[in-house]
Amino acid sequence: MGKLTWDAIPLHEPIPLITGAVVMLALLAVLALATLKGWWPCLWREWITSTDHKRIGVMYVLLAMVMLVRGFADALMMRSHLALAAGNARGYLPPPHFDQVFSAHGTIMIFFVGMAFMVGLMNFVVPLQIGARDVAFPVLNSVSFWLTAAGALLINVSLVVGEFARTGWLAYPPLSELAYSPGVGVDYWLWSLQIAGVGTLLSGINLVTTILKMRTPGMGYGRMPIFTWTALAANLLIIAAFPILTGSLAMLALDRYLGFHFFTNELGGNMMMYVNLIWAWGHPEVYILVLPAFGIYSEVIPTFAGKRLFGYRSMAAATMGICVVSFMVWLHHFFTMGAGADVNAFFGIATSVIAIPTGVKIFNWLFTMYGGTLRFELPLMWAIGFMLLFVIGGATGVLLAIPPADFQLHNSQFLVAHFHNVIIPGVLFGAFAGYNYWFPKAFGFRLHRGLGAASFWCWAIGFVLAFMPLYVLGLAGATRRMQHYPETQWQPLMVVALVGALALLVGIVLMVAQLAVSVRQRDRLRDTTGDPWDGRTLEWATPSPPPAWNFAALPQVDGIDAFWEAKRCNGGTLKLADGEGARPLHLPRPTPLGVVVAFFAFFAGFGAVWHLAWMACCALACIVAACLARAWRTELEVEIDPARIAAFERGARA
Amino acid sequence: MQTLSWQQGVLDPQGPIAAAERTILLNATVIMLAVIVPVIVLTIAFAWWFRAGNRRAKRDPDWAYSGAIEVTVWSIPALVILFLGGIAWIGAHELDPARPVASHNAPLTVQVVSLDWKWLFIYPELGVASVNRMVVPAGTPLRLQLTSASVMNSFFVPQLGSQIYTMGGMTTTLHLLAAHPGTYGGLSANFSGDGFADMRFDAVALAPDDFARWLAGVRTGPQALDAAAYAALAKPGIVAAPSTYAPVTPGLFQAILADTSKAPAATMASSMGE
Numbered sequence: 001m002g003k004l005t006w007d008a009i010p011l012h013e014p015i016p017l018i019t020g021a022v023v024m025l026a027l028l029a030v031l032a033l034a035t036l037k038g039w040w041p042c043l044w045r046e047w048i049t050s051t052d053h054k055r056i057g058v059m060y061v062l063l064a065m066v067m068l069v070r071g072f073a074d075a076l077m078m079r080s081h082l083a084l085a086a087g088n089a090r091g092y093l094p095p096p097h098f099d100q101v102f103s104a105h106g107t108i109m110i111f112f113v114g115m116a117f118m119v120g121l122m123n124f125v126v127p128l129q130i131g132a133r134d135v136a137f138p139v140l141n142s143v144s145f146w147l148t149a150a151g152a153l154l155i156n157v158s159l160v161v162g163e164f165a166r167t168g169w170l171a172y173p174p175l176s177e178l179a180y181s182p183g184v185g186v187d188y189w190l191w192s193l194q195i196a197g198v199g200t201l202l203s204g205i206n207l208v209t210t211i212l213k214m215r216t217p218g219m220g221y222g223r224m225p226i227f228t229w230t231a232l233a234a235n236l237l238i239i240a241a242f243p244i245l246t247g248s249l250a251m252l253a254l255d256r257y258l259g260f261h262f263f264t265n266e267l268g269g270n271m272m273m274y275v276n277l278i279w280a281w282g283h284p285e286v287y288i289l290v291l292p293a294f295g296i297y298s299e300v301i302p303t304f305a306g307k308r309l310f311g312y313r314s315m316a317a318a319t320m321g322i323c324v325v326s327f328m329v330w331l332h333h334f335f336t337m338g339a340g341a342d343v344n345a346f347f348g349i350a351t352s353v354i355a356i357p358t359g360v361k362i363f364n365w366l367f368t369m370y371g372g373t374l375r376f377e378l379p380l381m382w383a384i385g386f387m388l389l390f391v392i393g394g395a396t397g398v399l400l401a402i403p404p405a406d407f408q409l410h411n412s413q414f415l416v417a418h419f420h421n422v423i424i425p426g427v428l429f430g431a432f433a434g435y436n437y438w439f440p441k442a443f444g445f446r447l448h449r450g451l452g453a454a455s456f457w458c459w460a461i462g463f464v465l466a467f468m469p470l471y472v473l474g475l476a477g478a479t480r481r482m483q484h485y486p487e488t489q490w491q492p493l494m495v496v497a498l499v500g501a502l503a504l505l506v507g508i509v510l511m512v513a514q515l516a517v518s519v520r521q522r523d524r525l526r527d528t529t530g531d532p533w534d535g536r537t538l539e540w541a542t543p544s545p546p547p548a549w550n551f552a553a554l555p556q557v558d559g560i561d562a563f564w565e566a567k568r569c570n571g572g573t574l575k576l577a578d579g580e581g582a583r584p585l586h587l588p589r590p591t592p593l594g595v596v597v598a599f600f601a602f603f604a605g606f607g608a609v610w611h612l613a614w615m616a617c618c619a620l621a622c623i624v625a626a627c628l629a630r631a632w633r634t635e636l637e638v639e640i641d642p643a644r645i646a647a648f649e650r651g652a653r654a
Numbered sequence: 655m656q657t658l659s660w661q662q663g664v665l666d667p668q669g670p671i672a673a674a675e676r677t678i679l680l681n682a683t684v685i686m687l688a689v690i691v692p693v694i695v696l697t698i699a700f701a702w703w704f705r706a707g708n709r710r711a712k713r714d715p716d717w718a719y720s721g722a723i724e725v726t727v728w729s730i731p732a733l734v735i736l737f738l739g740g741i742a743w744i745g746a747h748e749l750d751p752a753r754p755v756a757s758h759n760a761p762l763t764v765q766v767v768s769l770d771w772k773w774l775f776i777y778p779e780l781g782v783a784s785v786n787r788m789v790v791p792a793g794t795p796l797r798l799q800l801t802s803a804s805v806m807n808s809f810f811v812p813q814l815g816s817q818i819y820t821m822g823g824m825t826t827t828l829h830l831l832a833a834h835p836g837t838y839g840g841l842s843a844n845f846s847g848d849g850f851a852d853m854r855f856d857a858v859a860l861a862p863d864d865f866a867r868w869l870a871g872v873r874t875g876p877q878a879l880d881a882a883a884y885a886a887l888a889k890p891g892i893v894a895a896p897s898t899y900a901p902v903t904p905g906l907f908q909a910i911l912a913d914t915s916k917a918p919a920a921t922m923a924s925s926m927g928e
Contacts, residue, residue: 095848168845174822175805175847265822265914271806272821305704308718314728336808336843337819338751338826345746349739359731362693367723369700371714376705387697395686398735402742404749405679407816408664408672411808411843476663477812479843483851487662 002611003184008162013097019073020160049590051138052548053123056145058442060120061435063149067112070156072508074105079466079494079501085484086491098483099166100185104155106169107189110285111196112152114423117431118292119148119203122231125438126207128539129225131216131557133550133585136209139630142594144203150598151196154605158188162609165189168481170278171252173263173271178256184609186256191605194249195598197242204238207231216538217577218557222316225537225560226309229316230295233323234288240327241284248277257608272337279330287326290422291319293430294361297383300433301365302561303533304380305372311364312560318357318364325354335403336410344403351401358394362387377533378452382433385460386425393421396471414474417467424463432459432511440532444544445525451514458507466500469493530652531572536564541574543652548587552645553580585645586637596626662839664812668859669831670755671815678745682738689734751816751828754795761795761829764788765907768800768807768820768842770890771849776879776907782872783879783906785887786855787896791865792835798828803888803910808844811857817843823915832859852892872898879903884910 010016034040047055077093078101085091093101123145127135135141158164165185167176176186211232215224224232252274254260261269302309309315331339331347365387374380396418400406409415440446473493478485518525531540541563542550555574559565566574600619607615667673704711747753754761765776766788776783788811790796800809802820809828810817818828832838842853860868877883879899884906903909 095851099845099848166848172806172844175845180805180847265804266916268915272824307713307715310718311724311727312718314724334819336817337821340752341747341750344750345743348742348746349735352735352738352742356728356731356735359689359734360727363723363727363730366693366696366700367720367727368718369697369704371712371717372704373706373711373713373715374701374704384697384701388694391690391693395683395690398686398738399679399682402678402682402738402745404675404745404816405682407749407751407818408675408679408812410817475665477839477841479810479841481845481850485851486854 002607002613004161004610004612008184008610009160010163015077015093015097016159023156023159045590048595049142049592051134051142051588051590053127053135053138053141054442054546056141057120057122057124060116060123060145060148063145063152064113064116064120064431067108067116067152069508071105071108071113072504074101074108076501076505077101078105079498081483082485083491083494083498086494087486087488090484093483095483096163096166099481100164102481103165103168103171103185103189104158107165107193108152108155109423110169110289111193112148112155114289114427114431115196115200116148116152117435118234118289118427119144119200121296121431121434121438122207122234122292123203124442125434125539126228126231127210127214128441128542128546128550129228129537130211130214130219131538131551131555132210132214133554134588135206136214137206138588139591139593140202141206142591143597144199144206144594146594146598147199147202147601148196150602150605151192151194151199153602154192154195154609155188157606158185158192162188170282172278173252173255173274174265174269176252176256177264179264186252187609190249190253190256191608194246194253195601195605197245197249200238201242201246204235204242207235208239211235216551216554216557219562222313223557223560223562224316226298226312226315226319227292227295227537229319230291230298233319234291237284237288237291237323237326241281241288244277245281245285248274248281251277253608275334275337276330279333280327283330283333284326286422287322289427290430291322293386293427293434294319296430296434296437297365297386298361299537300379300383300437301368302372303437303535304375304377304383305369306375306534307368307372308536308561308564309364310367310370311360314360315364318360321357322354325350325357329354332401332406335406341403348401348403348406352398355394355398362391377436378447378449378456379433379437379533381453381456382429382436385456386429386433389425389429389460389463390422393418393425396421409474411480412474413470413478413480416480417470417474420463420467420470424459424467429459432456437533438539440527441530441539441542441544441546443522445518445522445527446532448514448518448521448525451510451517455507455510455514458503458510462500462503462505462507464500465503466497469496469500531563536561538563538574541566541572543648547645547648547652549585549640549645552585552649553577584642585640587640589635589638591630593626593630597623600626662812664815666813667815668813668836668838669815669833671749671830672813673815674745674749675815678741678749682741685734685738689730749816751818751826753829754797755829755831757793757795757831759794761797762790763797763799764790766798766800766809766820767907767910768802768804768809768846768853769888770804770847771842771853772887772891772893773809773840773842773853773855774887776902778902778904778907780869781901781904782869783899783902784872785897785899786893787858787898788840788855789858789860789865789868790832791862792832792859793862794831796830796832798830799907800826800828801907801911801914803914804890805846806844807842807846807853809840810843811838811840813838814857819844823911825911832857835859835861835864847890849890849892856896873900875900879906881909 081091081093162184251262261267263274329351332351530543554577556577600622604619767774775788800820802822807820814830838857840855879902
């Protein structure tokens with residue numbers, strides 16, 4: 001059984017054991033409920049094997065929310081531990097456990113919350129926004145999602161079988177090499193990211209192709225909604241950056257499994273190469289997360305201001321500018337490595353340059369509000385919260401971009417505050433704005449406003465309380481990832497940060513409550529128009545939820561904000577593209593390929609982690625077999641006849 | 655419980671490098687505030703004034719372009735970044751860690767080795783060494799040569815300025831100066847494993863007379879730092895209290911550098927015997 005023995009179950013550690021038991025009981029309860037209620041056939045047909053981009057998008061967002069709870073549990077443990085571990089106290093998490101907690105927190109929040117949320121929203125929205133019936137490769141889309149889910153599962157299994165990495169979320173060598181991390185923790189990190197990373201790369205290829213090739217007639221680049229622009233930029237970055245991640249992880253795996261010396265201290269290995277490579281992926285990754293969020297704000301603000309987006313061309317140009325420049329700044333993550341002054345100065349200035357298009361975006365949102373009629377619905381609240389808080393994170397980012405300032409603030413709590421200041425108000429607020437904005441499109445009813453507003457205020461206030469003290473602590477000399485600290489004068493601020501984390505907990509609980517209450521009150525919150533917010537772009541021209549084929553006839557687009565123009569000039573009826581009319585549509589059949597590939601990918605990863613060569617090889621062979629089996633399929637598509645489409649359209653319009 | 659003070663932090667510099675870095679930090683903060691405060695105020699003002707319920711607000715739902723505003727919104731951030739970019743360029747050169755600190759006094763070389771999980775300071779010109787306590791003469795420029803005998807760490811004394819990584823088989827260089835006698839907290843600022851939080855040390859700056867007395871005391875100490883003593887020190891673990899060594903085998907720092915980049919089978923003794 002390779003390295004796998006009964007010792008891998010942490011029987012002596014109550015925290016992971018109890019957590020694992022609770023999670024497994026909850027999982028069993030859900031499975032039992034689904035079995036008792038007879039939901040399985042429906043789940044299998046309509047969701048698990050679905051190739052519908054909207055269903056896949058919803059599943060991505062659901063995965064992100066579940067993982068948000070997991071990642072936040074880690075955060076709460078760290079904050080409560082650090083509130084205690086001052087002076088001679090050592091808190092309640094001994095170093096091996098504390099180190100796993102912060103490593104898991106970072107890994108999960110970036111890969112399985114931020115990425116999953118944004119990819120999910122892009123999946124759901126982009127085809128609708130560009131007037132397409134699905135993404136370019138619907139089956140590949142299903143494979144992408146399930147690979148991400150397999151990576152998420154593998155990382156969670158590390159909680160109860162073995163251990164997770166104790167190296168930080170980027171696992172710098174030589175600490176992550178076999179000599180210093182002999183356990184399976186780094187291997188769990190490697191393989192869960194490798195599996196999820198392949199899924200993300202495939203999804204990037206899919207969305208770029210969709211945006212480039214599948215826009216409805218008339219939608220030139222200059223007429224694409226800004227969210228689609230940002231999705232294009234983010235997915236171009238995925239295609240360019242994720243192969244670097246895959247390569248870096250592969251080299252580290254070769255070091256650990258086959259005794260190579262890419263990044264070791266000895267025999268010519270060089271850890272500086274890894275640090276460069278991982279950040280050549282890692283910095284674009286930040287923009288992969290935040291660009292779609294910028295796109296969401298660019299949809300939400302005009303909609304709730306009832307006004308066209310100010311400076312559309314500037315917005316598109318700024319988006320593509322950020323896309324390009326974000327690839328030239330990675331070295332700012334390690335000014336303190338001892339590169340020469342010219343190199344540091346170049347990367348410092350390149351980093352600051354990104355602030356120019358970002359600043360332009362902020363001003364354009366500001367002038368979009370000017371002269372508008374603002375309705376403070378939930379998405380706009382998240383957007384304005386973002387504008388107020390994000391500028392602080394942006395400013396501290398520019399400070400950190402000045403090499404001599406970074407020499408003093410690098411790796412400090414100031415840095416921790418900075419990146420949470422861009423990721424939470426920037427990325428997560430954007431994700432939540434998008435979630436509240438497009439939820440009625442996905443399910444046909446709105447989310448509860450009161451609970452949503454309460455959750456927003458908890459998040460905004462909790463964020464300020466949890467992270468502003470860390471700016472101060474960083475200036476006072478506190479570094480990151482310390483398991484305890486002798487300076488008792490830091491403790492009060494650590495306690496304030498814990499209070500902030502508790503407020504964020506209330507925010508998350510309220511968010512779950514909002515969903516539960518909204519489902520119960522769905523009849524009261526129902527939207528029968530398909531356009532609950534007086535939207536401007538094509539997705540609001542479809543019924544809610546949209547049919548599997550999105551658009552019975554493809555629309556002809558003549559300008560920006562196509563649906564808004566149609567409402568103004570034509571009573572909301574879209575002009576149809578030439579040759580569109582009543583005719584059968586062809587949709588891809590549901591396929592179990594995605595879930596089957598991911599099932600075996602999980603075992604390939606698990607086998608690799610525990611050095612079970614037989615398991616990994618069998619699983620890989622099964623993946624190849626599944627793909628080959630699909631290659632011999634005879635029935636590709638399901639035909640939907642015009643009568644059914646017409647009946648649906650009549651029902652939706654009634 | 656003590657109340658928070660800036661002591662030990664980067665806002666309480668005790669040497670020219672940290673002082674210059676604080677100046678850059680404060681200048682850049684003021685420049686950024688000049689932009690972000692108006693943005694925050696305008697966001698709140700626009701959000702309030704253009705609320706749907708305000709009858710006095712003038713609406714213009716089709717206003718989506720203004721050449722003058724476009725030029726302005728590109729120019730403001732561009733000018734700010736031009737200014738900050740100048741600060742970054744000049745600062746990166748003037749405060750380059752490899753650049754010696756200007757001083758009338760001759761520099762003192764200290765060789766710094768990060769171990770799991772402690773700091774070894776070797777004074778090659780003086781033939782002594784110290785663990786977890788870097789004692790230096792105040793007012794004398796320090797030429798630090800740094801490496802790691804295991805994983806990456808970052809050498810950092812916030813009140814003296816500029817941290818820098820320590821990496822196995824490689825030497826980084828850092829120039830610092832402690833202007834006044836005093837004890838300044840130091841730490842590793844790059845996570846290095848389970849004992850990371852205990853990689854604290856004191857940087858102690860002494861008046862020249864006191865430094866000479868300290869040196870004389872160390873030289874009469876009982877422990878020498880040879881291959882065997884180093885091997886014991888290099889074993890992973892936390893040390894309870896600082897210690898000193900004299901004499902130190904010449905060439906120890908170079909031996910550590912060579913040893914770290916060799917195959918695991920090669921031992922310290924063999925590389926020191928060469």
